[in-house]
Amino acid sequence: MCINNASAIIFLAVYVSGINLEVLASEPSEFADRSVWRSSVTAPELNPREAAIAELGKQLFFDPRLSIDNTMSCATCHQPDKGWSDGEATPLDRYGKRIERATPGLLNLQAHTVFMWDGRVDSLVDQVALPITSPREMNMDLDKLVVRLRSVPSYQSAFSGVYPDGVTARNVQHAIAEFEKTLVSGDSDFSDWVAGNEQAMNDQQKLGFELFTDPQKGNCVACHHPPGFTDNGFHNLGLVNVQQDNADLGRYNIRPVAVLKGAFRTPGLKDIELTAPYFHDGSADTLESVMDYYIEGGRHQSGVSPDFKPLDITQQEKQALVAFLKALTSRDAGR
Amino acid sequence: MKIRLMLVIVMGLMGANCIAQEYEIGQKNKEFTVKELTVRVGDKMTFTNQDPFFHNIYSLSENQSFDLGSYPKGNQRSVVAEKPGTLKVECAIHPNMQMIIHVEE
Numbered sequence: 307m308c309i310n311n312a313s314a315i316i317f318l319a320v321y322v323s324g325i326n327l328e329v330l331a332s333e334p335s336e337f338a339d340r341s342v343w344r345s346s347v348t349a350p351e352l353n354p355r356e357a358a359i360a361e362l363g364k365q366l367f368f369d370p371r372l373s374i375d376n377t378m379s380c381a382t383c384h385q386p387d388k389g390w391s392d393g394e395a396t397p398l399d400r401y402g403k404r405i406e407r408a409t410p411g412l413l414n415l416q417a418h419t420v421f422m423w424d425g426r427v428d429s430l431v432d433q434v435a436l437p438i439t440s441p442r443e444m445n446m447d448l449d450k451l452v453v454r455l456r457s458v459p460s461y462q463s464a465f466s467g468v469y470p471d472g473v474t475a476r477n478v479q480h481a482i483a484e485f486e487k488t489l490v491s492g493d494s495d496f497s498d499w500v501a502g503n504e505q506a507m508n509d510q511q512k513l514g515f516e517l518f519t520d521p522q523k524g525n526c527v528a529c530h531h532p533p534g535f536t537d538n539g540f541h542n543l544g545l546v547n548v549q550q551d552n553a554d555l556g557r558y559n560i561r562p563v564a565v566l567k568g569a570f571r572t573p574g575l576k577d578i579e580l581t582a583p584y585f586h587d588g589s590a591d592t593l594e595s596v597m598d599y600y601i602e603g604g605r606h607q608s609g610v611s612p613d614f615k616p617l618d619i620t621q622q623e624k625q626a627l628v629a630f631l632k633a634l635t636s637r638d639a640g641r
Numbered sequence: 642m643k644i645r646l647m648l649v650i651v652m653g654l655m656g657a658n659c660i661a662q663e664y665e666i667g668q669k670n671k672e673f674t675v676k677e678l679t680v681r682v683g684d685k686m687t688f689t690n691q692d693p694f695f696h697n698i699y700s701l702s703e704n705q706s707f708d709l710g711s712y713p714k715g716n717q718r719s720v721v722a723e724k725p726g727t728l729k730v731e732c733a734i735h736p737n738m739q740m741i742i743h744v745e746e
Contacts, residue, residue: 335693419737428736521693528694537671537694539735563699563733565711611734612695612711 363485389580395588417534492636514630535575544604
Protein backbone atom coordinates (compact mmCIF):
# COMPACT_ATOMS: atom_id res chain seq x y z
CA MET A 307 0.00 0.00 0.00
CA CYS A 308 2.76 2.38 1.01
CA ILE A 309 4.66 1.47 -2.10
CA ASN A 310 1.64 2.17 -4.25
CA ASN A 311 1.35 5.60 -2.67
CA ALA A 312 5.03 6.17 -3.15
CA SER A 313 4.75 5.11 -6.76
CA ALA A 314 2.08 7.70 -7.26
CA ILE A 315 4.25 10.36 -5.66
CA ILE A 316 7.24 9.65 -7.89
CA PHE A 317 5.16 8.88 -10.95
CA LEU A 318 5.80 12.19 -12.65
CA ALA A 319 9.52 11.98 -12.08
CA VAL A 320 9.69 8.47 -13.43
CA TYR A 321 7.40 9.28 -16.33
CA VAL A 322 10.22 11.08 -18.08
CA SER A 323 11.72 7.66 -18.76
CA GLY A 324 12.04 7.05 -22.42
CA ILE A 325 12.04 10.71 -23.36
CA ASN A 326 15.01 11.59 -25.51
CA LEU A 327 16.92 14.06 -23.38
CA GLU A 328 19.65 14.92 -25.85
CA VAL A 329 19.86 15.45 -29.54
CA LEU A 330 22.62 13.31 -30.88
CA ALA A 331 22.60 13.56 -34.56
CA SER A 332 24.70 16.67 -34.83
CA GLU A 333 27.26 15.68 -32.19
CA PRO A 334 30.72 14.91 -33.51
CA SER A 335 31.99 11.51 -32.44
CA GLU A 336 34.52 11.45 -29.62
CA PHE A 337 36.31 8.90 -31.78
CA ALA A 338 37.03 11.56 -34.40
CA ASP A 339 39.95 12.65 -32.21
CA ARG A 340 42.74 10.50 -33.57
CA SER A 341 44.55 10.45 -30.23
CA VAL A 342 41.95 8.03 -28.87
CA TRP A 343 43.20 5.50 -31.40
CA ARG A 344 46.76 5.79 -30.14
CA SER A 345 46.38 3.20 -27.43
CA SER A 346 46.65 0.17 -29.59
CA VAL A 347 47.06 -3.54 -29.23
CA THR A 348 50.73 -4.40 -29.03
CA ALA A 349 52.64 -7.64 -28.76
CA PRO A 350 52.93 -8.70 -25.14
CA GLU A 351 56.37 -8.49 -23.57
CA LEU A 352 57.09 -12.05 -22.57
CA ASN A 353 59.39 -13.33 -19.86
CA PRO A 354 61.43 -16.45 -20.73
CA ARG A 355 58.78 -18.87 -19.43
CA GLU A 356 55.98 -17.08 -21.26
CA ALA A 357 58.06 -17.02 -24.43
CA ALA A 358 58.64 -20.77 -24.11
CA ILE A 359 54.91 -21.35 -23.65
CA ALA A 360 54.11 -19.24 -26.72
CA GLU A 361 56.72 -21.17 -28.73
CA LEU A 362 55.21 -24.45 -27.57
CA GLY A 363 51.79 -23.11 -28.52
CA LYS A 364 53.10 -22.27 -31.98
CA GLN A 365 54.29 -25.86 -32.48
CA LEU A 366 50.92 -27.16 -31.40
CA PHE A 367 49.10 -24.67 -33.60
CA PHE A 368 50.80 -26.00 -36.72
CA ASP A 369 50.72 -29.67 -35.70
CA PRO A 370 48.15 -31.90 -37.49
CA ARG A 371 48.49 -34.44 -34.70
CA LEU A 372 45.94 -32.32 -32.89
CA SER A 373 43.27 -33.76 -35.20
CA ILE A 374 41.92 -37.28 -34.94
CA ASP A 375 43.44 -38.50 -38.21
CA ASN A 376 46.51 -36.25 -38.29
CA THR A 377 45.19 -34.33 -41.28
CA MET A 378 44.23 -30.97 -39.86
CA SER A 379 45.97 -28.42 -37.69
CA CYS A 380 44.74 -25.05 -36.43
CA ALA A 381 46.73 -23.55 -39.32
CA THR A 382 44.68 -25.48 -41.88
CA CYS A 383 42.02 -22.80 -41.49
CA HIS A 384 44.03 -20.04 -39.80
CA GLN A 385 46.74 -19.31 -42.33
CA PRO A 386 49.44 -16.73 -41.54
CA ASP A 387 49.40 -15.11 -44.98
CA LYS A 388 45.63 -14.60 -44.90
CA GLY A 389 45.39 -12.64 -41.67
CA TRP A 390 45.22 -16.03 -39.95
CA SER A 391 41.97 -16.77 -41.79
CA ASP A 392 41.55 -19.02 -44.84
CA GLY A 393 40.40 -16.90 -47.78
CA GLU A 394 37.21 -18.95 -48.07
CA ALA A 395 33.69 -17.56 -47.76
CA THR A 396 33.05 -20.42 -45.38
CA PRO A 397 35.40 -23.35 -44.88
CA LEU A 398 34.87 -26.97 -45.79
CA ASP A 399 34.48 -29.34 -42.88
CA ARG A 400 36.40 -32.62 -42.70
CA TYR A 401 33.67 -34.29 -44.75
CA GLY A 402 33.81 -31.74 -47.56
CA LYS A 403 30.65 -29.94 -46.52
CA ARG A 404 30.56 -26.16 -46.04
CA ILE A 405 30.53 -24.89 -42.47
CA GLU A 406 27.92 -22.15 -42.08
CA ARG A 407 30.22 -19.45 -40.74
CA ALA A 408 33.44 -17.93 -42.02
CA THR A 409 36.81 -18.60 -40.42
CA PRO A 410 37.67 -15.52 -38.35
CA GLY A 411 41.16 -14.06 -38.41
CA LEU A 412 43.24 -14.31 -35.27
CA LEU A 413 45.05 -10.99 -35.14
CA ASN A 414 44.78 -8.75 -32.08
CA LEU A 415 42.74 -11.16 -30.02
CA GLN A 416 43.89 -9.28 -26.93
CA ALA A 417 41.35 -6.62 -27.86
CA HIS A 418 38.58 -9.22 -27.78
CA THR A 419 36.67 -10.23 -24.70
CA VAL A 420 34.33 -12.69 -26.41
CA PHE A 421 35.19 -15.31 -29.00
CA MET A 422 33.52 -17.15 -31.86
CA TRP A 423 30.99 -15.36 -34.08
CA ASP A 424 28.30 -15.86 -31.44
CA GLY A 425 30.52 -15.10 -28.44
CA ARG A 426 29.78 -18.41 -26.83
CA VAL A 427 33.04 -18.30 -24.84
CA ASP A 428 34.69 -15.40 -23.07
CA SER A 429 38.07 -17.03 -22.59
CA LEU A 430 40.59 -17.66 -25.33
CA VAL A 431 41.83 -20.75 -23.49
CA ASP A 432 38.31 -22.18 -23.54
CA GLN A 433 37.89 -21.23 -27.17
CA VAL A 434 40.92 -23.25 -28.27
CA ALA A 435 39.20 -26.51 -27.34
CA LEU A 436 36.18 -25.86 -29.56
CA PRO A 437 37.65 -26.46 -33.04
CA ILE A 438 39.91 -29.22 -31.71
CA THR A 439 36.93 -31.19 -30.40
CA SER A 440 34.38 -30.17 -33.03
CA PRO A 441 33.29 -33.32 -34.94
CA ARG A 442 33.26 -31.33 -38.18
CA GLU A 443 36.71 -29.88 -37.65
CA MET A 444 39.61 -31.57 -35.88
CA ASN A 445 37.30 -34.06 -34.17
CA MET A 446 39.82 -34.86 -31.45
CA ASP A 447 38.96 -36.08 -27.99
CA LEU A 448 41.03 -34.06 -25.51
CA ASP A 449 41.91 -37.10 -23.36
CA LYS A 450 43.14 -38.96 -26.43
CA LEU A 451 45.10 -35.89 -27.48
CA VAL A 452 46.89 -35.81 -24.13
CA VAL A 453 47.82 -39.48 -24.48
CA ARG A 454 49.07 -38.83 -28.00
CA LEU A 455 51.18 -35.82 -27.07
CA ARG A 456 52.65 -37.55 -24.00
CA SER A 457 54.04 -40.17 -26.35
CA VAL A 458 56.04 -37.51 -28.20
CA PRO A 459 59.34 -36.96 -26.32
CA SER A 460 59.84 -33.39 -27.57
CA TYR A 461 56.39 -32.39 -26.34
CA GLN A 462 56.87 -34.18 -23.04
CA SER A 463 60.04 -32.24 -22.42
CA ALA A 464 58.67 -28.92 -23.66
CA PHE A 465 55.54 -29.18 -21.50
CA SER A 466 57.38 -30.26 -18.37
CA GLY A 467 59.77 -27.34 -18.87
CA VAL A 468 56.97 -24.79 -18.50
CA TYR A 469 54.10 -26.54 -16.76
CA PRO A 470 54.57 -28.38 -13.43
CA ASP A 471 51.84 -30.86 -14.42
CA GLY A 472 53.26 -31.47 -17.89
CA VAL A 473 50.98 -32.39 -20.79
CA THR A 474 47.34 -31.77 -19.92
CA ALA A 475 44.42 -30.69 -22.08
CA ARG A 476 44.25 -27.39 -20.26
CA ASN A 477 47.95 -26.76 -20.82
CA VAL A 478 47.59 -27.53 -24.54
CA GLN A 479 44.80 -24.98 -24.74
CA HIS A 480 46.73 -22.45 -22.67
CA ALA A 481 49.89 -22.75 -24.79
CA ILE A 482 47.97 -22.27 -28.04
CA ALA A 483 46.12 -19.30 -26.57
CA GLU A 484 49.40 -17.73 -25.46
CA PHE A 485 50.78 -18.16 -28.98
CA GLU A 486 47.66 -16.59 -30.47
CA LYS A 487 48.06 -13.57 -28.21
CA THR A 488 51.40 -12.87 -29.86
CA LEU A 489 49.65 -12.43 -33.23
CA VAL A 490 49.26 -8.67 -33.39
CA SER A 491 49.15 -6.19 -36.21
CA GLY A 492 52.31 -4.25 -36.86
CA ASP A 493 52.80 -0.61 -37.77
CA SER A 494 50.59 0.72 -40.52
CA ASP A 495 50.02 4.01 -42.33
CA PHE A 496 47.21 4.66 -39.87
CA SER A 497 49.25 3.95 -36.74
CA ASP A 498 52.01 6.24 -38.04
CA TRP A 499 49.48 8.98 -38.72
CA VAL A 500 47.93 8.56 -35.28
CA ALA A 501 51.44 8.84 -33.83
CA GLY A 502 51.78 12.25 -35.47
CA ASN A 503 53.28 11.64 -38.91
CA GLU A 504 50.99 13.84 -41.03
CA GLN A 505 52.33 12.42 -44.28
CA ALA A 506 51.70 8.80 -43.34
CA MET A 507 48.16 8.89 -44.75
CA ASN A 508 47.20 10.59 -47.98
CA ASP A 509 44.20 12.92 -48.36
CA GLN A 510 41.91 10.13 -49.51
CA GLN A 511 42.77 8.00 -46.47
CA LYS A 512 42.28 10.99 -44.16
CA LEU A 513 38.88 11.63 -45.73
CA GLY A 514 38.12 7.97 -45.16
CA PHE A 515 38.93 8.37 -41.46
CA GLU A 516 36.62 11.39 -41.25
CA LEU A 517 33.82 9.42 -42.86
CA PHE A 518 34.55 6.42 -40.66
CA THR A 519 33.99 8.51 -37.52
CA ASP A 520 31.26 10.84 -38.83
CA PRO A 521 27.86 9.85 -37.34
CA GLN A 522 26.14 11.32 -40.41
CA LYS A 523 28.29 9.46 -42.94
CA GLY A 524 30.07 6.17 -42.37
CA ASN A 525 29.31 6.04 -38.65
CA CYS A 526 31.49 2.93 -38.55
CA VAL A 527 32.53 3.88 -35.02
CA ALA A 528 29.06 3.03 -33.78
CA CYS A 529 30.47 -0.51 -33.56
CA HIS A 530 34.18 -0.35 -34.45
CA HIS A 531 35.64 1.31 -31.36
CA PRO A 532 39.23 2.08 -30.41
CA PRO A 533 41.65 0.57 -29.76
CA GLY A 534 40.84 -2.73 -31.43
CA PHE A 535 38.25 -1.45 -33.93
CA THR A 536 35.61 -3.55 -32.21
CA ASP A 537 33.01 -2.96 -29.51
CA ASN A 538 33.15 -6.63 -28.55
CA GLY A 539 29.47 -6.47 -29.27
CA PHE A 540 26.81 -8.17 -31.37
CA HIS A 541 24.81 -6.65 -34.19
CA ASN A 542 22.33 -7.86 -36.76
CA LEU A 543 23.46 -6.39 -40.08
CA GLY A 544 20.55 -7.75 -42.05
CA LEU A 545 22.56 -10.65 -43.40
CA VAL A 546 20.16 -13.25 -42.02
CA ASN A 547 16.46 -13.65 -42.67
CA VAL A 548 15.56 -14.24 -39.06
CA GLN A 549 11.98 -15.15 -40.04
CA GLN A 550 13.14 -18.17 -41.99
CA ASP A 551 13.07 -21.65 -40.46
CA ASN A 552 16.54 -22.89 -39.55
CA ALA A 553 18.04 -19.42 -39.96
CA ASP A 554 21.39 -18.97 -38.22
CA LEU A 555 20.29 -16.73 -35.35
CA GLY A 556 23.85 -16.23 -34.11
CA ARG A 557 24.12 -14.68 -30.67
CA TYR A 558 20.42 -15.26 -30.00
CA ASN A 559 21.20 -18.96 -29.62
CA ILE A 560 23.47 -18.05 -26.71
CA ARG A 561 21.39 -15.21 -25.22
CA PRO A 562 17.71 -15.31 -26.22
CA VAL A 563 17.15 -11.55 -26.27
CA ALA A 564 15.20 -10.07 -29.18
CA VAL A 565 17.88 -7.65 -30.38
CA LEU A 566 20.31 -10.54 -30.76
CA LYS A 567 18.38 -12.45 -33.42
CA GLY A 568 20.76 -12.78 -36.33
CA ALA A 569 23.44 -10.81 -34.48
CA PHE A 570 27.12 -11.68 -34.76
CA ARG A 571 30.32 -10.41 -33.13
CA THR A 572 31.89 -7.21 -34.39
CA PRO A 573 35.27 -8.10 -35.89
CA GLY A 574 38.32 -5.89 -35.43
CA LEU A 575 39.47 -4.10 -38.56
CA LYS A 576 43.25 -4.00 -38.38
CA ASP A 577 44.66 -5.92 -41.34
CA ILE A 578 41.10 -6.41 -42.54
CA GLU A 579 42.41 -6.19 -46.10
CA LEU A 580 43.95 -9.62 -45.58
CA THR A 581 40.93 -11.50 -44.34
CA ALA A 582 38.52 -11.39 -47.29
CA PRO A 583 35.81 -12.55 -47.78
CA TYR A 584 33.89 -10.58 -45.15
CA PHE A 585 30.95 -10.91 -42.75
CA HIS A 586 30.13 -13.95 -40.67
CA ASP A 587 28.84 -15.74 -43.76
CA GLY A 588 31.68 -14.64 -46.04
CA SER A 589 29.17 -13.10 -48.41
CA ALA A 590 31.20 -10.02 -49.36
CA ASP A 591 34.23 -10.70 -51.52
CA THR A 592 35.94 -7.34 -51.18
CA LEU A 593 35.96 -4.24 -49.00
CA GLU A 594 34.21 -2.44 -51.86
CA SER A 595 31.40 -4.96 -51.76
CA VAL A 596 31.17 -4.51 -47.98
CA MET A 597 30.66 -0.79 -48.58
CA ASP A 598 28.06 -1.48 -51.27
CA TYR A 599 26.25 -3.67 -48.78
CA TYR A 600 26.21 -0.88 -46.19
CA ILE A 601 25.05 1.65 -48.79
CA GLU A 602 22.15 -0.66 -49.71
CA GLY A 603 21.28 -0.96 -46.03
CA GLY A 604 21.26 -4.71 -45.69
CA ARG A 605 19.67 -7.75 -47.25
CA HIS A 606 16.91 -8.25 -44.68
CA GLN A 607 15.30 -5.64 -42.46
CA SER A 608 13.70 -7.75 -39.76
CA GLY A 609 15.47 -7.33 -36.44
CA VAL A 610 18.28 -5.27 -37.92
CA SER A 611 20.56 -3.49 -35.42
CA PRO A 612 19.37 0.00 -34.49
CA ASP A 613 22.94 1.22 -35.08
CA PHE A 614 22.80 -0.05 -38.67
CA LYS A 615 21.50 2.38 -41.26
CA PRO A 616 22.05 2.68 -45.01
CA LEU A 617 25.09 4.81 -45.71
CA ASP A 618 24.45 8.10 -47.46
CA ILE A 619 27.81 8.37 -49.19
CA THR A 620 29.02 9.02 -52.74
CA GLN A 621 31.14 6.63 -54.77
CA GLN A 622 34.11 8.90 -54.07
CA GLU A 623 33.46 8.67 -50.34
CA LYS A 624 33.07 4.93 -50.60
CA GLN A 625 36.51 4.70 -52.17
CA ALA A 626 37.90 6.92 -49.41
CA LEU A 627 36.51 4.57 -46.76
CA VAL A 628 38.08 1.60 -48.49
CA ALA A 629 41.39 3.47 -48.77
CA PHE A 630 41.24 4.18 -45.05
CA LEU A 631 40.58 0.53 -44.24
CA LYS A 632 43.59 -0.43 -46.32
CA ALA A 633 45.67 2.08 -44.33
CA LEU A 634 45.11 -0.30 -41.40
CA THR A 635 47.20 -3.01 -43.06
CA SER A 636 50.47 -3.78 -41.29
CA ARG A 637 53.64 -3.30 -43.26
CA ASP A 638 54.86 -6.69 -42.02
CA ALA A 639 51.51 -8.37 -42.62
CA GLY A 640 51.73 -11.95 -43.72
CA ARG A 641 55.37 -12.33 -42.86
CA MET B 642 -2.89 17.57 21.37
CA LYS B 643 0.48 15.97 22.14
CA ILE B 644 -0.82 12.52 21.27
CA ARG B 645 -2.19 13.79 17.98
CA LEU B 646 1.18 15.40 17.13
CA MET B 647 3.05 12.17 17.98
CA LEU B 648 0.69 10.21 15.79
CA VAL B 649 1.36 12.52 12.87
CA ILE B 650 5.15 12.18 13.33
CA VAL B 651 5.00 8.40 13.60
CA MET B 652 2.78 8.12 10.52
CA GLY B 653 5.12 10.44 8.66
CA LEU B 654 8.14 8.29 9.55
CA MET B 655 6.31 5.12 8.51
CA GLY B 656 5.40 6.76 5.26
CA ALA B 657 9.00 7.82 4.64
CA ASN B 658 10.17 4.26 5.22
CA CYS B 659 7.62 2.89 2.78
CA ILE B 660 8.37 5.19 -0.14
CA ALA B 661 9.89 3.27 -2.98
CA GLN B 662 13.25 4.61 -4.06
CA GLU B 663 14.42 5.36 -7.55
CA TYR B 664 17.98 4.66 -8.55
CA GLU B 665 19.75 6.26 -11.51
CA ILE B 666 22.28 4.13 -13.31
CA GLY B 667 24.28 5.44 -16.23
CA GLN B 668 25.58 3.49 -19.22
CA LYS B 669 28.85 5.17 -20.09
CA ASN B 670 31.88 3.92 -22.02
CA LYS B 671 30.22 0.53 -22.36
CA GLU B 672 30.00 0.15 -18.59
CA PHE B 673 27.33 0.65 -15.98
CA THR B 674 28.21 3.56 -13.73
CA VAL B 675 27.13 1.38 -10.80
CA LYS B 676 28.43 -2.17 -10.69
CA GLU B 677 26.48 -3.44 -7.70
CA LEU B 678 23.38 -2.12 -6.01
CA THR B 679 21.13 -3.16 -3.16
CA VAL B 680 17.46 -2.17 -3.47
CA ARG B 681 14.11 -3.19 -2.00
CA VAL B 682 11.11 -4.73 -3.68
CA GLY B 683 9.20 -1.91 -5.36
CA ASP B 684 12.23 0.25 -5.95
CA LYS B 685 12.75 1.51 -9.46
CA MET B 686 16.00 1.43 -11.40
CA THR B 687 16.36 3.85 -14.29
CA PHE B 688 19.10 3.30 -16.85
CA THR B 689 20.32 6.21 -18.97
CA ASN B 690 22.38 5.69 -22.10
CA GLN B 691 25.24 8.20 -22.09
CA ASP B 692 27.14 6.64 -25.00
CA PRO B 693 26.83 7.76 -28.62
CA PHE B 694 25.50 4.37 -29.70
CA PHE B 695 22.62 2.11 -28.71
CA HIS B 696 22.51 0.14 -25.52
CA ASN B 697 20.08 -2.48 -24.32
CA ILE B 698 18.95 -3.64 -20.91
CA TYR B 699 17.90 -7.15 -20.08
CA SER B 700 18.04 -9.74 -17.35
CA LEU B 701 17.52 -13.45 -17.63
CA SER B 702 17.72 -13.92 -13.87
CA GLU B 703 15.50 -16.61 -12.39
CA ASN B 704 13.59 -14.36 -10.02
CA GLN B 705 12.88 -11.65 -12.59
CA SER B 706 13.58 -11.55 -16.29
CA PHE B 707 12.98 -8.59 -18.58
CA ASP B 708 14.09 -7.06 -21.84
CA LEU B 709 13.73 -3.29 -21.90
CA GLY B 710 14.86 -3.08 -25.51
CA SER B 711 17.50 -0.92 -27.16
CA TYR B 712 17.74 2.86 -27.06
CA PRO B 713 20.16 5.62 -28.08
CA LYS B 714 22.08 8.22 -26.15
CA GLY B 715 20.03 10.38 -23.82
CA ASN B 716 17.19 7.87 -23.59
CA GLN B 717 16.19 5.95 -20.50
CA ARG B 718 14.53 2.72 -19.53
CA SER B 719 13.19 1.77 -16.10
CA VAL B 720 12.32 -1.42 -14.29
CA VAL B 721 10.80 -2.05 -10.87
CA ALA B 722 12.25 -4.74 -8.62
CA GLU B 723 9.50 -7.33 -8.23
CA LYS B 724 10.89 -10.07 -6.02
CA PRO B 725 13.69 -10.54 -3.50
CA GLY B 726 16.83 -12.11 -4.95
CA THR B 727 19.75 -11.26 -7.15
CA LEU B 728 19.40 -9.75 -10.62
CA LYS B 729 22.19 -9.87 -13.16
CA VAL B 730 21.52 -6.96 -15.50
CA GLU B 731 23.29 -6.81 -18.85
CA CYS B 732 23.40 -5.04 -22.18
CA ALA B 733 22.68 -7.55 -24.92
CA ILE B 734 24.63 -5.58 -27.51
CA HIS B 735 27.75 -5.20 -25.35
CA PRO B 736 28.07 -8.33 -23.21
CA ASN B 737 30.84 -6.91 -21.05
CA MET B 738 28.32 -4.48 -19.59
CA GLN B 739 27.03 -6.25 -16.52
CA MET B 740 25.86 -5.27 -13.06
CA ILE B 741 24.34 -7.00 -10.06
CA ILE B 742 21.26 -5.80 -8.20
CA HIS B 743 20.45 -7.36 -4.84
CA VAL B 744 16.74 -7.08 -4.17
CA GLU B 745 15.64 -7.25 -0.55
CA GLU B 746 12.15 -7.50 0.96
